[in-house]
Every structure is written in C-alpha cells, then in structure tokens.
C-alpha cells in the first residue's frame with residue numbers, strides 16, 4: 001500500500017494518536033489504513049456409501065501450491081457469512097453441493113496474516129467436477145489420502161483431526177482450534193520441495 005485511495009497522496013508509516021503500532025496513514029486527509037488478517041473458509045466434504053467414507057479433495061490449478069491437493073476453500077468476500085463463503089468455495093472449486101455441519105477447525109496462520117476455517121460437510125451425492133481453480137477433484141478413502149502432496153499445513157491438520165476423531169462425535173463437535181507456526185509451515189514446504 002503506497003498511496004491514499006481517497007486523495008492519492010503518498011502514505012506515511014506512523015503510529016496514530018491513541019494507537020500502539022505503526023499504520024499506513026495519509027498525511028493529507030488523515031485516513032488510517034488498517035491491515036488485518038484475512039479469513040479463508042472452506043469445507044471438509046464427506047461422502048458416505050456402501051464402500052465406506054470418502055473425502056473430497058481438489059488438485060490446485062493455481063499458485064500457490066499448484067498441483068497439490070487441498071480441501072475446497074478460499075478467501076471470504078465482503079457481505080458474506082463464513083458459512084456462505086465455505087459453500088460458495090465448495091461450489092466454485094468442486095462444483096459440489098454440500099450440507100454444512102459443525103465448524104471443524106479454526107487455525108491461525110499469523111506469519112501470513114490469515115485465519116483458516118473448515119466446516120465439516122456432508123456430500124450426499126458423489127457429483128462434482130473440477131472448477132476454474134482445480135485441475136482434478138476426487139474422492140479419497142483415508143488410506144489413499146495423498147499426505148505428501150497436501151497443499152497447506154492447515155488442510156493436513158484438519159484432515160488428521162477429522163480422521164482421529166471421526167468415530168467420537170462428541171470430540172468432533174468441539175472445534176479444533178490451533179495455530180500454525182512459521183517453522184512448521186517452512187518444514188512442510190521444504191519437504192515438499194525435496195520430494
């Protein structure tokens with residue numbers, strides 16, 4: 001952020017009166033431009049059939065982490081609820097209609113100023129296809145989850161939490177609340193780059 005979007009004056013970095021940290025401030029019209037974390041909302045779609053339980057994953061067609069598998073998720077839009085964002089992202093990335101259940105995980109990612117939320121969701125029909133931002137969309141049984149090729153640590157954590165607690169609904173109904181440390185994210189990225 002370099003220029004004021006109201007008067008186009010170059011912004012300065014300063015601590016506004018009554019504040020305790022540096023902000024981008026317009027010296028002309030005194031507007032303070034606050035920058036706060038962004039919320040990513042998504043689903044963990046579960047399809048149950050005679051052959052057991054399967055999870056819907058999308059292979060990313062865009063950077064970052066193009067070619068890696070993820071749960072359908074994306075940045076919230078203004079004017080949306082977290083539930084609406086999760087449903088919209090599931091439609092956009094997987095062309096799938098799901099029924100939202102409880103909030104499954106809420107994970108802070110402070111080094112990139114994001115919070116990731118995933119809802120448990122029921123996928124009644126195995127109907128889906130790759131949206132604009134996906135190369136492929138597929139159902140996976142637990143033993144077939146491509147753990148080495150999961151795009152983001154928050155997705156891996158959410159999947160692991162689900163499989164650990166899927167048979168204990170009381171535990172699963174409590175939202176998994178966690179933080180991804182920078183060291184953890186870097187380690188995951190290095191492993192991915194080496195393989």
Ligand code: ZN
Nearest residue numbers: 004007026029
């Ligand atoms: Zn201004």
